[in-house]
Amino acid sequence: MKCYELQGPGGIDALALVDKPVPTPARGEVLVRIAAVSLNYRDLLTVKGGYGSRQKFPLVPLSDGAGVVEAVGDGVAGFVPGDRVIGSFFESWTGGEPSETKMRSALGGAVDGTLTEYRIFPAQALVRTPPHLSDIEAATLPCAGVTAWSAVVKLGGIRPGQTVLTQGTGGVSIFALQIAKLAGARVIATSSNEAKIARLKELGADVTLNYKTTPDWGKYARDITKQGVDLVVEVGGVGTLNESIRATKIGGTIAFIGVLAGAPASELRLPLMVMQQQRLQGVTVGSVDDLQALANALALHQVKPVVDRVFAFAEAREAFHYMSSGAHVGKVAIALG
The missing domain is CATH 3.40.50.720 (NAD(P)-binding Rossmann-like Domain)
Structure with a gap:
């Protein structure tokens, strides 16, 4: 599979496209074929070196992704191949109050993110994509959508x-x-x-x-x-x-x-x-339960996220440059495949 890696300081143009083997899901895990990802300001800061010495290298950037279940590991009962899913920003924060342990697993920061063709997720970190949303629209929810939900509704x-x-x-x-x-x-x-x-x-x-x-x-x-x-x-x-x-x-x-x-x-x-x-x-994003609540609300009212522009996977660097320009209204996304 192909993925982008931030292998060291160097900014947007230093993002490297690399080949890696497709991973196999272990017990309780789900392999997702990523169909779309979206960018957040935090991702731009990460790639530009805004986190300094705290930055993990190498790193697959981006926190937000949606796709299709490719395979499931033993013990996974909630998903089957073919299901459309969205990954949560914090894999360990399923619900309840935040804590250091729950917020340690931020995608595209503490752990590898979603700018990749395939990714393993813990089953409990996934929610089903609302039927009225495309994969590109669904990929905008985990960070920006949940943050706004937490700011306006939850908190x-x-x-x-x-x-x-x-x-x-x-x-x-x-x-x-x-x-x-x-x-x-x-x-x-x-x-x-x-x-x-x-x-x-x-x-x-x-x-x-x-x-x-x-x-x-x-x-x-x-x-x-x-x-x-x-x-x-x-x-x-x-x-x-x-x-x-x-x-x-x-x-x-x-x-x-x-x-x-x-x-x-x-x-x-x-x-x-x-x-x-x-x-x-x-406000720092939210839990898997918050992502589910947002997805339920959007589905009930048939509301669609605002997507400004969609780039191809090969144009990932251009997507970062476009977001950096500040010209967008809403979300900037990348489609895979």
């Missing part, structure tokens, strides 16, 4: 009639918009690009803001809601946290996910967060 507790603010048009933000609308919430969505803002409106955003022309978007969001939003899906990190604090109502939540915006332009408004009893909730 954010959003209910009908509440307001959610999302930032940008990346995978997590678009999923958060879709999931918030499923929950009956009002969505305020931001972007710096008018074409992308038009797309956000098409996807159901109730209010859109250009954060370049409205740099005090947090104040604006608070003004138009009269009290502030119930939840901010914070993918910018400390660089956008001040405006997120301004946007969030007393007792509201900031789901802290990403680091896209860099350093803050001024001192963080942490005293304001304290005075308003806001909750800063870290």
